[in-house]
Amino acid sequence: VCSLGLLWRFEAQDARSAVRANAEYRATLRNHAGWPLDEHAGGVVFAELVSNVVRHAPGRIQIDLECDGTDVILSVADDGPGFDFTAPAAPGALSEGGRGLFLVSQYATALHVARRNEGGSKVRATLRSLPTPA
């Protein structure tokens, strides 16, 4: 059973910590021992979720990456006002915004958003595996 479990905590505005966490996160996906993961899809999920916190809930951010032997799950928690999540529709090509969470919904295989009891939101995204060769 894969025992992957990593945690990053930093202030969302701390761009240097975000870059370092992103690099460590992607290296972890690349070297995941359990099964091959779609590193690019996982990278998009990470970037969009962290950007979301920077833009809408600046403050402390906590990122967890864990594997339960079946799924690899990225969780991003913030201290912001919280938000109610509805599955985003595909934005029009010329739409000004609305691409961030839509991309997350397309690149993750499952997405769950919850308000935290202590305040803020926690987004859990199940990361995409690479297709196994036939």
Next chain:
Amino acid sequence: LIIRLAGEEWDLSTCEELEELLAPAMEHPTVVIDMTAVRYMDSSSLRKLVQMYQKRVNRAGFSCARLVISSPNIRRLFAIVNLDEIWPIFETLEEACSDASISNDPAP
């Protein structure tokens, strides 16, 4: 005019820089944006590209920018958010520069 994006990653922290790099494209009637080096692009950077498209699309005599994207991951990204519908996308810079099928009329 050919603009080459040398950066591999474009995200919230670099999208303002992207806007500055693309600014010359606003003033040139024909432009190719070479994104061969790009490996990651986030929604804030895509938004800057769309804003550039919007600024050009109604200018008389200005053609739609041509994009060079060789990375399958970035092509997939553009397809997911339907941006491949508004831009002519090419695999190589040579193809983008030699394609004569694109008129100087903006895309519909």
